Amino acid sequence: MNLTKEPVFIMRRIAILVIVLICSPGLCDAAVQSQGPPKELLPRTTIDLRVRFSPDGQYVLAQDGSWITVLTERPFRALFRIPAHDASPAEFTPDSRQVLFVSSVASVQLASPSSPAHAERWSIGDRARVGFAEIRLHGCDTKALSPDGLVLACVDFGGTLRLLDVTSGETIFEKKGFGKPIVLWVEPQWRDPLDLFPRLELGDPGRAKIDFSPDGRFVMAMPVNVDGPTVALDLHTRRTVSLRGYIRKLDRSFQYSDFAFVGPDRVVLSRTVVGPRTTTAALVAFPSGRVLSRPKLPPGPLLRASDPRFVLTHPCGPFPRGVPYDPAGKRTCAAEFSTGQLTVSRTPALDVFSDHYVAESANGEIGLYERGKPGAVATVRLDAP
Secondary structure, three states, X not given: OOHHHOHHHHHHHHHHHHHHHHOOOOOHHHHHHHHOOOOOOOOOOXXXXXXXXXXXXXXXXXXXOOEEEEEEOOOXXXXXXXXXXXXXXXXXXXXXXXXXXXXXXXXXXXXXXXXXXXEEEEEOOOOEEXXXXXXXXXXXXXXXXXXXXXXXXXXXOOOOEEEEEOOOOOEEEEEOOOOEOEEEEOOHHHOOOOOOOOEEEEOOOOOEEEEEOOOOOEEEEEEOOOEOOOEEEEOOOOEEOOOOHHHHHOOOOOEEEEEEEEEOOEEEEEEEEOOOOEEEEEEEEOOOOOEEEOOOOOOOOEEEOOXXXXXXXXXXXXXXXXXXXXXXXXXXXXXXXXXXXXXXXXXXXXXXXOOEEEEEOOOOOEEEEEOOOOOEEEEEOOOOO
């Protein structure tokens, strides 16, 4: 395109890219504040929690900034607690027998950490730590641990993607230039004569969306708001996976694209146009890219729910009619693929399994609820002795 014939193009492209950069995961909800004044002020909670069902639905974990509490689903009560200051988001292993997380996660971001990070493995049956492997990969801007705890994915601040075998410390995959800043050139006739820097670089090369399949076999990584390819790898064969069909539509141009594995061989993709905040979503077979269905999803970053019939969006919006406005951007939605029905939590803490869901209540308790019915089936206070 000849930019000298289209002087408005430069400013439009910069404006759109700035909007896209602002609407990165976790921040997109700010864009909906232009819809009008809040209809309802939401109660403030003392802590932001994260909750997850185990894959078999028998356990629930609730994580805050200091502790991971493992609960039984029936009866709904605390089983034991794990110290987890400065820890990554915890997950159950695929067999529901253990809990995994990275401790001292801040040190993974440092090029020369003063104290090493570790992949911790806790047994639910023994209520004790049964694994403590040092992580030998640092300088990670984006990081994610596989569901089986065997692989750590890392995108460093320079945009290099690496996959580390946690047990051996071996780097099993590396791709330099995975994320690259978006480069814009402003031609002299359209810039300030005193501007000595006509070359603009936008975006953080280390920002990426990384997600593993629930069984830990596949991993897919996509740069966020920067140039670069979406990469998928089969961890069993340690070979890259060719992305085909609808999966090839993942992009980072003028739409916000996102994905989440919802099963060993299924992934949900969404493409949100930033201006009107409309979303096109597809449930797709992986890795063939064959479209299985076209679910209705609210705009927002995607997260896997424990039940493969659902996907989470956080923060979710704009908001369906009858759902109060969320100025703080804390609301999380669980969307059912087959019906489009939403389960909404006013806090980030939400997960769904079968006919039940867990969420944080207004007074800071963790509640177990039956979908479609008011009132909690049972509640637990995490700070109770």
